[in-house]
Amino acid sequence: MVVQLHEVVERGRVESVVEYFKGRIYQRPPLRSSVKRSIRVKNIYEIEVLDYQDKFLMLRVLCDPGTYMRKLAHDMGLILGVGAHMRELRRTRTGPFREDETLVTLQEVGEALYLWRSSGDERYLRRVIQPVEVSTVHLPKILVLDTAVDAVAHGANLAAPGVALLTKNVESGKPVAIYTLKGELVALGKSLKSADEIARMDKGLIAETTRVVMPRGVYPRTWKTKSGSGLR
Amino acid sequence: MGLKEKGVGFLDKITARAGYVNNWITVREADTSPDYGVLPYERGIIDHINFGVINLDKPPGPTSHEVVAWIKRMFNIERAGHGGTLEPWVY
Numbered sequence: 001m002v003v004q005l006h007e008v009v010e011r012g013r014v015e016s017v018v019e020y021f022k023g024r025i026y027q028r029p030p031l032r033s034s035v036k037r038s039i040r041v042k043n044i045y046e047i048e049v050l051d052y053q054d055k056f057l058m059l060r061v062l063c064d065p066g067t068y069m070r071k072l073a074h075d076m077g078l079i080l081g082v083g084a085h086m087r088e089l090r091r092t093r094t095g096p097f098r099e100d101e102t103l104v105t106l107q108e109v110g111e112a113l114y115l116w117r118s119s120g121d122e123r124y125l126r127r128v129i130q131p132v133e134v135s136t137v138h139l140p141k142i143l144v145l146d147t148a149v150d151a152v153a154h155g156a157n158l159a160a161p162g163v164a165l166l167t168k169n170v171e172s173g174k175p176v177a178i179y180t181l182k183g184e185l186v187a188l189g190k191s192l193k194s195a196d197e198i199a200r201m202d203k204g205l206i207a208e209t210t211r212v213v214m215p216r217g218v219y220p221r222t223w224k225t226k227s228g229s230g231l232r
Numbered sequence: 233m234g235l236k237e238k239g240v241g242f243l244d245k246i247t248a249r250a251g252y253v254n255n256w257i258t259v260r261e262a263d264t265s266p267d268y269g270v271l272p273y274e275r276g277i278i279d280h281i282n283f284g285v286i287n288l289d290k291p292p293g294p295t296s297h298e299v300v301a302w303i304k305r306m307f308n309i310e311r312a313g314h315g316g317t318l319e320p321w322v323y
Binding site: 125132 | 235236238239242243246247249250254255256257259260261262268269270273275277280281283284285287288289290291292299302303306
């Protein structure tokens, strides 16, 4: 982000104040905000001065989601005693997404869509759009048997017998991505057990389904209903 | 190569591309039927659009919300969203 200081400050002082914001910080959401305005603890994992000229300070910040950059800029101004505000902000990374070869502009999206519609050539559209699974690569993963897929697609929680394989970083209380054995994203969930525990279980719930992505009925329904066997 | 190996291979490939690694534990040996579902990279173009994400370089000015509305109109789709922080563009 680019921070504009309201008065010129000596570089050494700016650098020490920037350093001061490393680690845990406390922020109250701004007045115009869609979340509850209670004080929140956020982590600034990395903060680096990329450039400082005149009153303009360019910073690279690695922080928790939901950290207010505008607030950070304002607070730096308070500590420097001259006041400051955020001039520009660019998100360079979020979850698994970076400014790499997959980053595309609206113009490129529009052109790829036009090419497909006008000539039937899908290649550009497939370059611009990535499979939804790409958005979950940073998460711990559970792959489920074909017989367990549709229950999860209906929003059911995942039980131990449905698990085929999982990654070692699955942790109780943490998010997980649930896939089919073909690698299709079925749902997002919250794990109720650790990977080791799940590997040793033969019954019981192991994950809560929080967000379903796959439509119902793609995989066969195998559970029983009150009206008799659901096997088709 | 079986369908399961292809599926796991796909996940490993996209995971590695983003700089992460999957350390797998096999709990139950099983394969997956070719009768339902599809390998993510073999989806038809309509499904590819509906189950796709775009890493979009949003211009300054319009809000994320506005850009989502444009994308919906361009593609003529009902469901689209954005995730500045956690979730990606999920259609």
